[in-house]
Amino acid sequence: MGPATGTPRKEGRAGEAGTGRAKRRAIPWAVIALWIVVLAVTAPFAGKLNGAARDRPTDYLPASAESTRVEHLLKKLPGGETSDAILVHHRDGGLTDADRRAAQAQISKIAAKHPLLGGSPPPSVVSKDGATQMTALSLTGLPDAAKQSKAVDDIRKLAKEGRPDGLKTELGGQLALATDQNDVFATIDGVLIYATGAVVAVLLIIIYRSPFLWLVPLLVVIVAASAAMAAVYGLIQGFDLTVTTMSTAVMTVLIFGAGTDYALLLTARYREELHRTERPYEAMIAAVRRCGPAVLASSGTVIGGLMCLMAADLNSSSGLGPVGAVGIVCALAAMMTLLPAILVVLGRRVFWPIVPRYGAEIPHHRSLFAMMGSSAGKHPARVLITGVVVLGALAVGTLNLPGTLKLQDGFLKKPDSVKAMDTLVRAFPEASSQPIVVVTKTGQAQAVLTAAQRTPGVAQVAPGRSGPDITQLDVFATAKPETAGEKKTIADLRHTLHTVPGAEAKVGGSTAQQVDLDTANADDRVKVVPIVLVAVLLVLIALLRSVVAPVVLVLAVIASWGAAMGLSGMFFGPALGFKGLDPSLPLMTFVFLVALGVDYGIFLMHRAREERLRGADYAEAALTALRTTGGVIASAGVVLAATFAVLAMLPLVQLVEMGFIIAVGVLLDTFLVRTYLVTSASLLLKRWMWWPGRLSRSSMEA
Known part of the structure; x- marks a missing residue:
């Protein structure tokens, strides 16, 4: 009876094992199928995101701003x-009679084809030297960017008809500037995705040394990007979220950079587990369990830091918070589900030619970071002081940062609209070529006009449109557009006109919008920076069970940001010729560098905590953490810096500046701050690095 009854039980166990293996084989395929469905659903909506972005200054500003x-x-x-x-219209040496006749014919054609305010051809003004003629066109019936762009293209075409040889025609003003800017924005998404994908592919090939493995994380990143774009488009439609082209560009870079970082960490641990575990499925489960908490903590820090931007008053800043957070969530979800599923399905052969063999010894090499750790271990105080001095010296360059970036200086290659404005500045130096717009109650319009004429810095005031209740006045300053002089004139106008009884006068226009943007950015820095620091510190304290270590990490990333801003001051004006700094960049780059830089600190200090809990002394734990995580952190840092550096390939100054600052900051954080400063601080502080947690006690409790 024994043998007879024993055989069925053995077959049953074998059957159960076979069923378990079948289920395990089915899970990765089910995950892949789910993501295929997600991609099929999101792809159509992802393509609509670019058209939903809003890039006018008034879209950036809060509704309470005066402009x-x-x-x-x-x-x-x-x-x-x-x-x-x-x-x-311009001719070197002076306009001829034929030039004037041709210009008037063009203006008449434009007035006949496009609805102009007033209905008739507007008057023209000729410069004192007779070389330039300026005609202001106020077009109506252009409710959206598409119709505005079509009108600009048509006017430029009409301005070339019947043009005598040697006569230059250019279209400037806010309509042309906005259209040229939108044309540049329209090309960004495609260029950015292809360029970022190419950079990530090259770096992954170098890091993995495999002709196939690099394709897997790159494919997963693309899927995550599609899902994120569709999700952001849904936020725009559902919650009227203000999303700018810069926000979508930053989100794309974040997905590629952070997503690839997570892939590097997971794949490195998976390769290690394949040496210990026979079946890829079990190896992946072990890898996810061991590196998952660190990845979740680091991504949570980035998401938390980005969501702090929602406290900003500036729409472009508050909108970037959820946009970036959505990108990180999609990258995290794809890398922790789709990437493992594909790797398990492909098995060990995906690592060819360096295939990890079950039971084989894990190869260990003396790494660069082991040598760095040794040098920091010999003279930690000297290394720490030297590093702080270097970062402090670099930060001094912030004193050389250029002023606020003007709208027309935001293009790397001057479009027609900027050339037109440059021509006007040279031709009419005695007054601004664009009006400061004042809106007042109609009954007090004359009093407001008189007060405006008496304001210092005002060249002339012209009555504009009028309605039953409100009237528009166009004020021209003596200073050039968007200069400090015109901004002072705007401040004086607001101070003067706000005191006219019953007028309820308000001052707006292009330069006034820039003034309000500067003010909102300054207020947001004061408000958001402390919130970000507190949020990041709380996450670090909860993860590391310490107060000192989180403070050290945060101070380190602040030092990286300051040094990166200082290097920018040395390069932007003197080397790159940039005439200004986008006012939103100090806050944006601070948030990104603090959140992303702390990521690498989490990987380093979390491993040091593990080593200490295993019984290593404080010095050994710090050096082991640097030796074991340094390579992965370096690879991740290079990838992240390279993806942000791709922004420097785009034709807008603000994106080049952002890419430069974040890329430099990440590299400084990866190769100087994390390797030398944090490690040296750990060696010097020893158990006090972990105060007041359990690791700070001389004898840890079991």
């Missing part, structure tokens, strides 16, 4: 919202 309220009031005037452009 924003002016724009809303202008829509109530006859003709509704107008789009202002300036047609410029």
